[in-house]
Amino acid sequence: MEGGALTQHRSEAGHTLPGPVSEHERDIDRVLITGEEILATVADLGARITEDYRGKDLLLVGVLKGAFVLMADLSRHIRLPLEFDFMAVSSYGAATQTSGVVRILKDLEQDIEGRDVLLVEDIVDSGLTLNYLLRNLRSRRPASLEVCALLVKAGIQRVALDIRYVGFEIPPEFVVGYGLDFAERFRNLPYIATLKPGVYAEATT
Numbered sequence: 001m002e003g004g005a006l007t008q009h010r011s012e013a014g015h016t017l018p019g020p021v022s023e024h025e026r027d028i029d030r031v032l033i034t035g036e037e038i039l040a041t042v043a044d045l046g047a048r049i050t051e052d053y054r055g056k057d058l059l060l061v062g063v064l065k066g067a068f069v070l071m072a073d074l075s076r077h078i079r080l081p082l083e084f085d086f087m088a089v090s091s092y093g094a095a096t097q098t099s100g101v102v103r104i105l106k107d108l109e110q111d112i113e114g115r116d117v118l119l120v121e122d123i124v125d126s127g128l129t130l131n132y133l134l135r136n137l138r139s140r141r142p143a144s145l146e147v148c149a150l151l152v153k154a155g156i157q158r159v160a161l162d163i164r165y166v167g168f169e170i171p172p173e174f175v176v177g178y179g180l181d182f183a184e185r186f187r188n189l190p191y192i193a194t195l196k197p198g199v200y201a202e203a204t205t
C-alpha cells in the first residue's frame with residue numbers, strides 16, 4: 001500500500017488524457033493545439049510562476065467560465081501555497097464577438113488590497129474584457145497584478161495589454177476546447193480546435 005496514492009497521483013500528473021467525446025468530434029474542423037502540448041506549456045507556466053512568486057502571498061483569480069480548466073491544471077503546477085478566487089463576467093454582443101461592454105456576474109469574495117494577484121484568463125481576443133477587468137481590479141489596490149492567459153489571438157487586440165504569462169499565440173480564429181465553448185458546448189475537449197462552419201450555421205437557425 002505504501003506509496004499507492006502517490007503512484008496514482010504521479011500517473012495523473014503524467015498527463016494521461018481522456019478519450020474523445022464522439023458527439024463532439026464530428027463537429028471539429030481542425031485541432032490547433034493538442035492536449036499534450038497544452039499540458040506541457042501549462043507545466044512550464046506553472047514553473048515560471050513558482051519562481052516569480054516564491055515568498056509571496058499569491059492569489060489566483062480565475063475568470064469564469066472559460067478559465068476553470070486552466071485554473072485546475074495550472075494551480076497544480078504552482079509549487080507554492082495559494083489562494084483562489086473567481087470572477088464571472090459576460091460581454092454583451094453576438095455569440096462569437098465581443099462588444100467591449102463587460103458585466104460582472106460574480107465578483108471576488110475577498111478584498112485584494114495589498115495582495116499579489118494573478119488573473120487567469122482562457123483567451124484574449126480583442127482584449128477588451130481583460131482591459132476592463134484589469135482597470136477594475138487595479139482600482140482595488142493590489143500589491144501586484146499580472147495576467148496569465150492560455151491563448152492570445154495574434155495581432156488583433158484593440159487595446160495595449162501587458163500579459164506576463166502567455167501559453168500560445170494563435171491565429172484570430174474562433175476556437176473551442178480546454179474550457180472554451182461555443183454555445184456552452186465543447187468546454188470539456190482536452191485540446192483546442194476550430195469548428196466546422198456548419199456548426200455555427202446550425203446554432204443560428
Ligand code: IMP
Pocket residue numbers: 066091098100122123124125126127128129130173174175176180181182
Ligand atoms: P475579448 O474581450 O474580445 O478579448 O474576449 C474575451 C472573451 O470572449 C473570452 O474570455 C472568451 O470568453 C470569449 N472568446 C473570445 N474568443 C473566443 C474563442 O475563440 N472561443 C471561445 N470564446 C472566445
